[in-house]
Amino acid sequence: xxxxxxxxxxxxxxxxxxxxxxxxxxxxxxxxxxxxxxxxxxxxxxxxxxxxxxxxxxxxxxxxxxxxxxxxxxxxxxxxxxxxxxxxxxxxxxxxxxxxxxxxxxxxxxxxxxxxxxxxxxxxxxxxxxxxxxxxxxxxxxxxxxxxxxxxxxxxxxxxxxxxxxxxxxxxxxxxxxxxxxxxxxxxxxxxxxxxxxxxxxxxxxxxxxxxxxxxxxxxxxxxxxxxxxxxxxxxxxxxxxxxxxxxxxxxxxxxxxxxxxxxxxxxxxxxxxxxxxxxxxxxxxxxxxxxxxxxxxxxxxxxxxxxxxxxxxxxxxxxxxxxxxxxxxxxxxxxxxxxxxxxxxxxxxxxxxxxxxxxxxxxxxxxxxxxxxxxxxxxxxxxxxxxxxxxxxxxxxxxxxxxxxxxxxxxxxxxxxxxxxxxxxxxxxxxxxxxxxxxxxxxxxxxxxxxxxxxxxxxxxxxxxx
Amino acid sequence: xxxxxxxxxxxxxxxxxxxxxxxxxxxxxxxxxxxxxxxxxxxxxxxxxxxxxxxxxxxxxxxxxxxxxxxxxxxxxxxxxxxxxxxxxxxxxxxxxxxxxxxxxxxxxxxxxxxxxxxxxxxxxxxxxxxxxxxxxxxxxxxxxxxxxxxxxxxxxxxxxxxxxxxxxxxxxxxxxxxxxxxxxxxxxxxxxxxxxxxxx
Numbered sequence: 001x002x003x004x005x006x007x008x009x010x011x012x013x014x015x016x017x018x019x020x021x022x023x024x025x026x027x028x029x030x031x032x033x034x035x036x037x038x039x040x041x042x043x044x045x046x047x048x049x050x051x052x053x054x055x056x057x058x059x060x061x062x063x064x065x066x067x068x069x070x071x072x073x074x075x076x077x078x079x080x081x082x083x084x085x086x087x088x089x090x091x092x093x094x095x096x097x098x099x100x101x102x103x104x105x106x107x108x109x110x111x112x113x114x115x116x117x118x119x120x121x122x123x124x125x126x127x128x129x130x131x132x133x134x135x136x137x138x139x140x141x142x143x144x145x146x147x148x149x150x151x152x153x154x155x156x157x158x159x160x161x162x163x164x165x166x167x168x169x170x171x172x173x174x175x176x177x178x179x180x181x182x183x184x185x186x187x188x189x190x191x192x193x194x195x196x197x198x199x200x201x202x203x204x205x206x207x208x209x210x211x212x213x214x215x216x217x218x219x220x221x222x223x224x225x226x227x228x229x230x231x232x233x234x235x236x237x238x239x240x241x242x243x244x245x246x247x248x249x250x251x252x253x254x255x256x257x258x259x260x261x262x263x264x265x266x267x268x269x270x271x272x273x274x275x276x277x278x279x280x281x282x283x284x285x286x287x288x289x290x291x292x293x294x295x296x297x298x299x300x301x302x303x304x305x306x307x308x309x310x311x312x313x314x315x316x317x318x319x320x321x322x323x324x325x326x327x328x329x330x331x332x333x334x335x336x337x338x339x340x341x342x343x344x345x346x347x348x349x350x351x352x353x354x355x356x357x358x359x360x361x362x363x364x365x366x367x368x369x370x371x372x373x374x375x376x377x378x379x380x381x382x383x384x385x386x387x388x389x390x391x392x393x394x395x396x397x398x399x400x401x402x403x404x405x406x407x408x409x410x411x412x413x414x415x416x417x418x419x420x421x422x423x424x425x426x427x428x429x430x431x432x433x434x435x436x437x438x439x440x441x442x443x444x445x446x447x448x449x450x451x452x453x454x455x456x457x458x459x460x461x462x463x464x465x466x467x
Numbered sequence: 468x469x470x471x472x473x474x475x476x477x478x479x480x481x482x483x484x485x486x487x488x489x490x491x492x493x494x495x496x497x498x499x500x501x502x503x504x505x506x507x508x509x510x511x512x513x514x515x516x517x518x519x520x521x522x523x524x525x526x527x528x529x530x531x532x533x534x535x536x537x538x539x540x541x542x543x544x545x546x547x548x549x550x551x552x553x554x555x556x557x558x559x560x561x562x563x564x565x566x567x568x569x570x571x572x573x574x575x576x577x578x579x580x581x582x583x584x585x586x587x588x589x590x591x592x593x594x595x596x597x598x599x600x601x602x603x604x605x606x607x608x609x610x611x612x613x614x615x616x617x618x619x620x621x622x623x624x625x626x627x628x629x630x631x632x633x634x635x636x637x638x639x640x641x642x643x644x645x646x647x648x649x650x651x652x653x654x655x656x657x658x659x660x661x662x663x664x665x666x667x668x
Contacts, residue, residue, distance in 0.1 A: 314541070
């Protein structure tokens with residue numbers, strides 16, 4: 001029978017299948033961080049269980065870490081306890097940890113690929129919804145809760161039910177200045193934040209194949225914002241090239257064997273999908289979000305919606321509520337939205353290519369005098385690479401602050417946050433109420449659009465800044 | 468895990484769609500290393516003003532809804548982050564049943580790990596039940612019979628049989644899976660042979 005890539009990975013990881021459809025799935029790779037793991041380790045201790053495969057588990061502190069000078073440690077006591085707890089748990093249970101002072105430390109979804117821990121055809125989980133990122137390598141990767149983290153630590157398996165197959169085809173080529181961030185925002189705008197609920201999404205089409213590995217990660221990363229737990233892309237030469245020689249990638253004979261297996265990871269030509277949509281890349285424009293849900297998207301040349309045009313009462317209320325929170329008026333032009341802050345970073349857009357894209361726009365330019373802007377590289381290695389390329393100087397000369405790696409203002413668990421009513425152009429993934437700080441207002445954009453907004457002082461069209 | 472069997476309560480109604488886990492429990496409360504104590508911060512930003520004072524308009528600050536065990540909410544409830552702190556906060560507040568027309572997948576699965584029953588009903592029925600919240604009348608939930616009883620009416624709901632069994636008996640997932648240790652070991656042995664690179668050896 002013809003099967004999809006998701007079917008193949010699923011079938012290849014089935015440890016047990018109950019008659020009611022509940023399955024026990026083997027987990028090849030488990031990433032953990034300080035926020036969603038302490039209660040899981042506590043659970044193991046309480047029931048006298050150990051970590052079944054410490055060498056299939058990798059830990060890093062990212063959500064709580066300061067992005068400013070780290071030599072004095074973490075000043076917030078609760079954050080410090082959480083990071084220290086991760087360290088002691090990893091020591092006790094024999095799990096490898098990239099501590100705060102390790103050059104390899106960074107956002108969990110950036111370090112996995114960087115180290116070659118993320119591999120095609122694997123099942124990868126993490127107590128974090130943006131685990132979908134790793135699907136860019138042709139793995140089945142999804143976020144889990146803390147009870148499930150404990151389950152994976154104890155058994156190296158997960159209790160799951162099979163999801164539906166949903167294919168999103170993107171064909172054509174992207175206009176100048178339009179990026180994979182705009183593609184995924186457009187997709188979420190089309191399907192809605194619950195559009196992928198109960199599904200695993202496969203991204204396909206010639207546009208997807210033309211994207212770099214890092215651009216693919218941006219798309220898979222935000223799959224969860226469209227409601228699907230996992231999004232994946234069939235692995236190809238670009239993926240194999242990226243992984244070759246990475247510290248945790250297979251070596252020698254194992255590399256050859258792995259490559260043979262990875263080469264067969266693709267959906268059969270006549271496999272059927274429960275759901276399928278098509279997008280034309282040529283028609284995608286630079287996007288922004290105007291509201292408090294990632295589905296609230298408009299193009300940069302568009303206008304903020306007017307609730308009076310909405311017939312459905314619930315939707316109308318929801319638009320009104322979002323406009324009020326965001327401090328926007330109906331029908332105002334996107335480019336009239338004045339911003340206070342810019343954040344470049346996160347597991348969505350904190351990789352080297354993202355920093356290059358923003359730096360290209362910022363070179364020899366100054367950011368607007370009323371804008372406060374920070375760049376938070378996704379990992380210590382991204383930071384090092386950027387510094388070697390002189391990107392840090394471009395950012396600093398333009399008026400940005402150059403920070404240490406971590407999740408930072410994507411979720412504002414550390415000191416980096418918005419004040420009430422402050423407005424931010426952000427390369428992160430969620431514009432929920434309060435996400436970047438209580439009362440803070442978030443507009444999701446691509447790194448180039450964030451750079452353009454920093455220069456203009458309001459949301460602006462990145463295409464104006466292309467040479 | 469606490470068993471779930473039947474439940475009777477005046478439901479609280481929160482008519483907002485896409486309630487995300489940041490709304491349910493904001494990030495500043497994720498710094499805990501415990502599962503308990505989050506109830507007072509449930510829906511923190513809607514529930515308290517800038518000075519930490521309760522906002523009277525918010526439903527869970529009002530009698531009798533401050534004692535509700537059932538929460539009725541708009542569609543796509545629990546979207547966003549995977550934080551299990553969201554169901555922990557609901558549970559700690561005393562809510563053990565949520566009724567909505569749809570849930571985000573991770574939140575839905577997290578509920579079952581904590582003895583919370585998330586019921587899916589059609590929008591129309593949600594509106595009907597919300598009237599009971601408005602009138603401050605009790606409704607009953609019976610998991611075994613998969614039905615909600617309200618006034619002289621009742622409505623059936625669907626639930627995965629395995630999840631139902633685990634809730635009814637308060638079963639620990641890990642203990643159940645560890646009973647399959649032989650199968651896991653068998654799988655691992657084959658895996659070492661077929662995909663030796665997976666084990667990093």
